[in-house]
Amino acid sequence: MARRVKTAKKKTMKRKSAASRPLTQGYGSEPGFPISLAMRAGDYVFTSAQGDHEFDPAMVKYDARGLVVSDGNTLPPRTVADETRSALRSLDQALRLAGCTLEDVVDASVWLRDPRDFHEMNKAYGEFFKKNQPTRSIFRIDFMFDCRVEIKVTAYKPQKSPG
């Protein structure tokens, strides 16, 4: 969903219960998007999908079918491996806002614009997950943004108990 993480606003903690453990809290934001970049809910942290793209609503160009041809971004040419690493680094940044890292990821979803990018993405992805590897799904899909790969993860990081 979100592009490169630039700023992260800490939001007000929202308690869901009088109990000490349960809480949800969103972290990070994206101008123009009603989303958090990471959300803690109990022992889990969810992320918004990340891709290596920028997105200027005024600049988006669509083809006749409505597919995004350009989102107005001014990013330099880059490989699928570059994009994969960038997306995972953005996810790591988002997770860190919520008190965890890529090491705590337990499940991942990967989307590619072109199936032929699979092997290059798979190799770059593997650099980040050496042990206790997350489960994963991967599909070809049409993106809303001008990028070749997007990734979304769920992490598990129990909160420190208060006592």
Added chain:
Amino acid sequence: MARRVKTAKKKTMKRKSAASRPLTQGYGSEPGFPISLAMRAGDYVFTSAQGDHEFDPAMVKYDARGLVVSDGNTLPPRTVADETRSALRSLDQALRLAGCTLEDVVDASVWLRDPRDFHEMNKAYGEFFKKNQPTRSIFRIDFMFDCRVEIKVTAYKPQKSPG
């Protein structure tokens, strides 16, 4: 997955353990679909994807590629904003069966048939999530049903402790 929520049958609670807290329970059903509309599992509530559509298996029409052209629904013409609000209201109804509401949503997935609908959907979606905004992914996809947007959410709502 499911169309407008019309009826909701409370299903038999299924205990997974002798412990008091852990349980899973499905809520709501859809004729012809082996699914629940909402499922509580511990502190989380999952939903089936919802779109503003009807679906009559005998009436579905496909094009040469197998894409759904019409699902036989008799819904009036409506905007993407209308469909977005309808889907979110259906999700809220499903969540309420399981004891929570859209306010407890922590993660969302959104799918659009046409990327050009992004801005209108995004604005209507934002009306429902003003604070502690859920993480989100959004993609263009081909639906099984005759609609322009589908949404699925995960909520976090710890159960009241028995004591």
Added chain:
Amino acid sequence: MARRVKTAKKKTMKRKSAASRPLTQGYGSEPGFPISLAMRAGDYVFTSAQGDHEFDPAMVKYDARGLVVSDGNTLPPRTVADETRSALRSLDQALRLAGCTLEDVVDASVWLRDPRDFHEMNKAYGEFFKKNQPTRSIFRIDFMFDCRVEIKVTAYKPQKSPG
């Protein structure tokens, strides 16, 4: 993501905390893929998406758009119902590595290559989920592999408490 489950390597347990309950542990692997077939994280078990396919990177053939025409598999011709049952059986095997079964599934994602396969898939799928039915999403999508249906599930199975 993964093809037919053939071997399952038990991986080293990774404790995330000094507490007795919280832990994550990946189960099963797939040659060439940096993934686990199942991952326990606290009370939940995630799976990688499963389809009834094989996948030989050296044999994959793409069409002009980059879509997968053949993944080099030598599986016999089979129906969508066959593929659905095979995917669900593979998921059950993966879940069993992590100490649960299809009976513990609370949420499912289903993807089809051709929407016209919906009814046959839906019927076969229903054979596996008779009561307390999981929530579900279902979409048409382009696969990275040569199959007609893929399924991914989340299960809820609290760990036995140590005491």
